[in-house]
Amino acid sequence: xxxxxxxxxxxxxxxxxxxxxxxxxxxxxxxxxxxxxxxxxxxxxxxxxxxxxxxxxxxxxxxxxxxxxxxxxxxxxxxxxxxxxxxxxxxxxxxxxxxxxxxxxxxxxxxxxx
Amino acid sequence: xxxxxxxxxxxxxxxxxxxxxxxxxxxxxxxxxxxxxxxxxxxxxxxxxxxxxxxxxxxxxxxxxxxxxxxxxxxxxxxxxxxxxxxxxxxxxxxxxxxxxxxxxxxxxxxxxxxxxx
Numbered sequence: 402x403x404x405x406x407x408x409x410x411x412x413x414x415x416x417x418x419x420x421x422x423x424x425x426x427x428x429x430x431x432x433x434x435x436x437x438x439x440x441x442x443x444x445x446x447x448x449x450x451x452x453x454x455x456x457x458x459x460x461x462x463x464x465x466x467x468x469x470x471x472x473x474x475x476x477x478x479x480x481x482x483x484x485x486x487x488x489x490x491x492x493x494x495x496x497x498x499x500x501x502x503x504x505x506x507x508x509x510x511x512x513x514x515x
Numbered sequence: 516x517x518x519x520x521x522x523x524x525x526x527x528x529x530x531x532x533x534x535x536x537x538x539x540x541x542x543x544x545x546x547x548x549x550x551x552x553x554x555x556x557x558x559x560x561x562x563x564x565x566x567x568x569x570x571x572x573x574x575x576x577x578x579x580x581x582x583x584x585x586x587x588x589x590x591x592x593x594x595x596x597x598x599x600x601x602x603x604x605x606x607x608x609x610x611x612x613x614x615x616x617x618x619x620x621x622x623x624x625x626x627x628x629x630x631x632x633x
Contacts, residue, residue: 437624444519445558445606445624452620491558502548502560502571503622 403428403494407506415514420464420479422509424492427473434475435493435503436466445491451475462486487513517541519625521607527631533595536628540589540609546570547590548610548622549582553603561605564590597632604629 408423434451449460456468466477492506520539528534540547549561562572566587584590608622
């Protein structure tokens with residue numbers, strides 16, 4: 402069975418500081434991994450996805466994530482937080498293909514302090 | 516190109532009533548998915564259509580939920596009769612798989628329908 406664990410339901414960082422959102426997964430087969438973001442009053446938007454190519458995946462808005470099989474992790478980072486990054490972030494996994502059903506983590510709400 | 520659209524954006528009904536949610540996928544997308552997020556919980560998969568056929572309905576909670584996709588275009592999700600625990604945000608997503616696992620496999624999500632059952 403597949404599952405996703407996001408550590409920390411709420412993360413707060415200062416503007417300009419490093420953003421690190423943690424995600425660990427479990428999967429019995431090589432997974433497809435995703436990070437989605439939901440800005441206030443909007444739908445889910447794909448930030449980036451890992452599909453067994455490069456282990457370091459670059460996404461939109463300066464975010465990136467690194468797939469570490471040995472640690473079963475897919476943490477999301479951004480070197481310098483911006484006020485506009487305030488949103489809820491979801492780590493997710495799917496099996497077989499990215500057209501399969503997606504299993505989401507519980508989400509991490511990111512707040513940015515001025 | 517228009518994204519995934521959902522109607523209504525909000526719905527407030529009383530327990531025992533019927534509600535129908537609609538999803539219009541991105542034009543040409545064969546895959547259509549329904550997901551739900553109950554307050555404070557994870558976003559959970561409900562079902563997956565490929566064109567008009569149900570590919571996977573393993574996430575449907577019970578027989579009060581009926582999803583259809585006539586003609587393989589838009590989809591409806593009916594809840595009848597609604598219960599308090601059905602409250603949450605219902606998301607629809609669509610994708611057009613290429614078989615290459617590239618960006619065309621991405622599931623694009625709509626803004627969701629917030630359902631409140633009183």
